[in-house]
Amino acid sequence: MLSVRSGESLYLPCPNLDCFQDKENSSYVWLKNVSSTMSLVEIGTEEHMRVHYHRSVLYILQLSVEDTGCFITRRFYPDGVCHEFVIDLVVYEEFSPDLLFSTISSVERIVAEIFCPLCQYQEGTFIWYKNFSLISNQESDQVLRVREFSIESEDIYTCVCFWEHDGRKLNSSASLRLVIGEQPLNTPLRIVHPTDNSTVLVDMDTEMGITCSVFAGSTGRKECSVDWLRNKTALDGVDGYIVQQRDDEEFIHSVLLIRKVSQMDLYSVFHCRADYSYEEMFVSVTLKRRDVGASWLTLVWCSVCVVLLILMVSGTMKMFAVDLVLLLRGSFKKRNRKEDGKVYDAYVIYQKNHLEEATEKTISDFVTGALPTVLEKHYNYKLYIPARDDLPGEDCMNLIETKIQLSRRLIFIITTGRGAHEHGSSPEVYDVQVGLHQALVQGDIGVILIQLEDMHNYTHLPLGLQHLLKKSPPLLWRDGGKPGSRFWKLVRYQMPVPSCQRDRVKKTSAGSSCQTEQSPPLMYAII
Template sequence: MKMMMLQIILLLTEFVLVSSYSLNSTVQCEYKTRVRRKVRAGESLYLDCPNLQCHSDTTNSSYLWFRNLSVTNQMELIGTEESERVHYHESGLYILGLNLNDTGRYITQWWYEEDQCAEYETDVVVYEEFSTDLLYPDIVQQETSEFKCPVCEYQQGSFIWYKNFSLIPNQESFIRIRKPSKQSEGIYTCVCTWEHNGTNHNTSGSRRLIFKEQTISSPPKFLLPINNSIVSADVGSEVILNCSAFFGLSVCKQCSVRWEMNGIRLSSLDGFYKLEQRQKDGTVQLVLTIAKVSESDLRSVFRCRAEGSVKVIYVLVTLKRRASVLPVILGCICTFLVFLLVGGIVKWFALDLMLFLRPIFIKLYRKEDGKLYDAYVIYQRNNLDETTSKAIGDFVNGSLLTVLESYYGFKLFIHGRDDLPGEDCMSLIEAKIQLSRRLIIILTPRASADKSSVSSEAYDLQLGLYQALVQGETSVILIQLGKMQDYTHLPLGLQHLLRKTSPLLWKDSESSPNSRFWKQVRYQMPAASSCQRSLLV
């Protein structure tokens, strides 16, 4: 009974003291601050006076708490009865079992003198469920991370921590991460359990941890343009100058790139000059567009300036009048004509060059092949009219022998000259063709092939074509005497060979050993087997 009477006396004393302050309506409290608290429904909130001195200096002070709920928009005094769900004790306000209707503005009046007071406002917003809006300010860490529970700062209680709503065991009122990394990032929630009038209440607070890698400031480095570069331009034309500098991956607040002309900074307001800046992945790009190049631009020096946190660097660019393209075109035409002329000369004298160089390479790399003759001469010797017989005789026994054997030292096998009377004709032909490096087949306009003939001239032609077309052992040189309308009168094998290789046409005017006809014959012949050369011209 005495204890109850004592409590009543204390309450009356506090009421009288509060009334003495609050009834002094002539006093206007000084407005101090306004803060905001976001909480979840179902939890409890201990709201302390936002000022540290207001919180701690309770001996000679008095407090009044009011609330202006968003539902009724009416200001009402909060009581001090601890049995009430919402009540206050000195500088602390208790809202137990929060619900959505508790959203509103709560006002603290701190009377630190009889006629002096300060007023603080706290906006409380109650959320029905968890939202990212409930998060306290993010924590950005590079090295060891340690942060306290954002609630229960002035209360005694037990603490439970969660990371992304998964329990973290064995934690206290603070959490420490010794080696933060990207895996450490997430939402950390602290649940504080505290006791009031014998009942446990929960208050939670969440904040996001962001890991930021350590960066080192580095001096800028130009990517474009090259220092002392020259850009060709025409008066009145448009020119684009690109300046790009790399400042590293760290955030550099002092980093900048700018264009200057003759030491004066350019801007987009300078008439024909337009600037456009882009920034990505530590690279700052500033594009200068000159809409119309003037004579003064050609005499000016453009400078790109890159300023980092530790260094300032420059690159110089000069505009130069574009040279006429006429000399370039003339140079290209002359070069083309020179190449055309050289190509024609090379093509015309290619045969002479090959004939000149071949003895040298043959002498260095030639291997013995066991052959006795450089060429085996095949021509029709029978069933010819007198004119054709005379023409082929003059060519074979005259020009062919004189040029190839006497002048150039080749060794030929010719029937009637190199065979002996009484020898087996067939065996002789086979042996001599095997010992020859080339076959020279002479075509005449009136030559014919008698399929039933087994003469030596028919047999050496058939055997030679077999060696050339079937076995591929011997190369053939075709020489045509006179004009021929077609080759239908020739054997099929010879016709097939003519479709693959064009014959060399003999003209009486090309009797000189240095004529083009004999150069072509020599080109198809192997290297001469004899080094003796006639002095005949």
């Protein structure tokens, strides 16, 4: 049904587009169904008539209410076939909402385009009204563009078409309603990756992909399209290139896949193009061949640096491992430890007889001087040294067994002395036997081996002691040294954590309680 206003004129083509465009092979007859007589009245073709037709177009000049009715177009083909098309026409004396052709709803567009539904197939000039007020500064066009519209843009828009027929100036009008829905957020379009004029390193004759990521906002994704061009030519559908697009919340990602990078690609400029309504944005990307030699050289240098760093770190840790353990042992010494029932931190075993004068003096200076001075006075260890700590009248054999069982470590002092081990019943030989039995058979006591003199071999020593020397080289005494020297650090490293029961005697601060750590397992220092 077509609604029009009286006083205007109507240019009405056949409602069938194919019918209207056929100018040569058909003949036409226009009829009106007169409802009062229930009959069809043929319309004339004379130009001077107010209602007439010319082939497939009906002209009604100066419309009146009496023109309301049903108009029929009959199309006759050369073979005698006839098609009939019907148009219901309603003429209103004044403006009515029923005159509105349609309602246009614009929700997600920045620019609304309103098309005038009249004079589509006839030349004419147009003016536009908003709420029946003339819109100034509008182009004389059949399409009205409402830019940057808001809720205030909602209204009734009317187009008036001016046209001529048989020397007479006529006009037609049509009205439409524009409805503005929820507007999208004004999110600025932004190409996040890649950056403009960027360069991508590639390998020849290989497959590679470039991703273009565009921020379009949650509502702008439907309006935005992203594609790739090479030297300003679109690549979608070009052989050897694949363009894929996917949405990710507020982003659009367009991936350009190059099947095989060629020399031509190196001399081309690739553009990622983002198209959003009437806005376009570009970033350019060029390809550069990767320098294979430089990459291998870089890889070799990096590998060498990593190896050197590992060696440096491992060497440093090995060099300072003892210092680190001693530092942590002193820093994290716990108070009020549960005692293990031991009394002595170490039992010292050394040869006392059948020695040369120089060797005897060396042993005496070390056992009665340096050893107790450093371990007992400086580091609070408790040693049992035979001959120094023996009580008169005690049974030597029982005393040796008891004191060794009450000790946490055995310190063997190794010298070049010969002959003493042949006297198996002597106390100094017995403490060697008991100590080796505890260390090798029962395995419940740690051993520290200290060598006072240079030796070419250890064949003069008991077999058990030789076995221990094969497992762990002895610590070599260098004629003295301060308590903080490397030798004493290694001795302390193999010693247990000193008992803090003796710390209480030296400390005067109240409330300091002590907890002793568990003794470390049997360790042998390597010199």
